[in-house]
Amino acid sequence: MSGHDILIGIDAGTSVIKAVAFDLAGRQLATASVANRYQTGAGGAATQSLSQTWADCVAALRGLAGRIDGLAGRTAALSVTAQGDGTWLVGRDGPVGDAWLWLDARAAPTVARLAGGAADRGRFEATGTGLNTCQQGAQMAHMDVHAPELLDHAEVALHCKDWLYLNLTGIRATDPSEASFTFGNFRTRRYDEAVIDALGLGHRRALLPEIVEGTDTTHPLCAEAAALTGLRAGTPVCLGYVDMVMTALGAGVHGGGAGDVACSTVGSTGVHLRAVRAESVHLNPEGTGYVICLPVPGLVTQVQTNMAATLNIDWVLGVAAGIISDMGQPVTHRDLVGRIDGWLAQSRPGQIVYHPYISEAGERGPFVNADARAGFVGLNATHRFPDLLRAVADGLGMAMRDCYAAMGPLPGELRLTGGAARSPSLRAILSASLNAAVRVSARDEAGAAGAAMMAAVAIGAYPDMEACIADWVTPLLGAAEPPDPDLVLTYDRLFPAFSRARSALPPAWQALSEARDPSPKGP
DSSP, X not given: OTTOOEEEEEEEOSSEEEEEEEETTSOEEEEEEEEOOOEEEGGGEEEEOHHHHHXXXXXXXXXXXXXXXXXXXXXXXXXXXXXXXXXXXXXXTEEXXXXXXXXXXXXXXXXXXXXXXXXXXXXXHHHOOOOOTTSHHHHHHHXXXXXXHHHHTOSEEEOHHHHHHHXXXXXXXXXXXXXXXXXXXXXXXXXXXXXXXXXXXXXXGGGSOEEOOTTTOOEEOOHHHHHHHSOOTTOEEEEOOOHHHHHHHHHTSSOSSOSSEEEEEESSSEEEEEEEEGGGOXXXXXXXXXXXXXXXXXXXXXXXXXXXXXXXXXXXXXXHHXXXXXXXXXXXXXXXXXXXXXXXXXXXXXXXXXXXXXXXTOBOSSSOBTTOOOEEEXXXXXXXXXXXHHHHHHHHHHHHHHHHHTTXXXXXXXXXXXGGGGOHHHHHHHHHHHTOEEEEBOOSOHHHHHHHHHHHHHXXXXXXXXXXXXXXXGGGBOOXXXXXXXXXXXXXXXXXXXXXXXXXXXHHHHHHHHHHOOSOOOO
């Protein structure tokens, strides 16, 4: 590999597709990106063109080549991760229609049917993953009943990163993370026939691709992909794990000296993960969340996800912006973001309960309820806008705590990424909500870095992932910011009110949903 000093991580997210170059020690060198495109339609459809996704990936790689001299000759390997869940069907002659994304809600009736079946608890205990409309298993089960022609014309069912890997290498494969939380067992990292049968898909078993461990096995870049991307044919290509755990790996979910660590990405949505040994997984009675393997033997992440996190702050600031603008004083979102810390300083924490379920899709962590909606509990006539903003921010911390409580004891240290990590006030709220010190990584592109780390191990640049983490992750972790003891006590008192209100509200959410749409629900 003499002269080959660059690793490329591809991260094909829901909003953007990125190609990022790193040197072998983990220093980020350059990045290129292309905006992702998908369509929404009737019945909750959310779809994406497979051919366009590949074309955008090619464009990102070509853009990267324009930023680094001699990229093709210097690339030691590339690796790919992408948005998770969803169903990307490929037949003999190419894509079978557009992909169903993780955002697609059409499988909701099938999820309700399967989740009520006798076999679902066994499926959950094998996969560690609650059934929801995001998942390929639920979507394929729905297709099998309502659109069987899609599966009839397919030869393989892939995920987004698997589709890109097929175009890069010609190999139809998936990785242990998505295979096990969808159709398998997180303990064995293999398919589980009982899980497949519980989904009613035993007769579709042939659609499931080979499982490839990217830290052990790579495939060469094929000649067609080389011609399109400008990279050299034969360059090793690594199939990364799903983007949630690649981001967490790059941001420090494992290693770095602390033992009881968690990692949250608090951006538009909230993704909360903790790394544990497979034998130590805590499966909650409600049957929710994910268990997703890490590219470290015997290690998995437990995951709970909030449908909306900072989107709640965007909403409350948007309300303020609308009122101010209607009065002839136009303001921008950026203007108001700059005032957040000042408004929070004018308010008292822990006075109002706010449930941050602002998404029209409801909530999925640590409970699943499509009717769940945001709301304030405890308002009085003395409360003003800073109090509402404080309640929304407190609600993000309470929702995070709710998710971690469903996974076992609260963590002792939180590694934080996403938009919330940039605000000292929000970091303090999240830290106190868990009574955990916060550390923020200086890593810009954690998802692409996690994928590139797998390639670094695969080509022998590091003997194992632990050694790679020591160079790529640990030095970029900021100093620990301890929680404010007084704020910890405040949130310890607030959380029971948050939990009790959340448990009591489902009948009201359902009644409100029926009042808004009195038409009968059906498939």
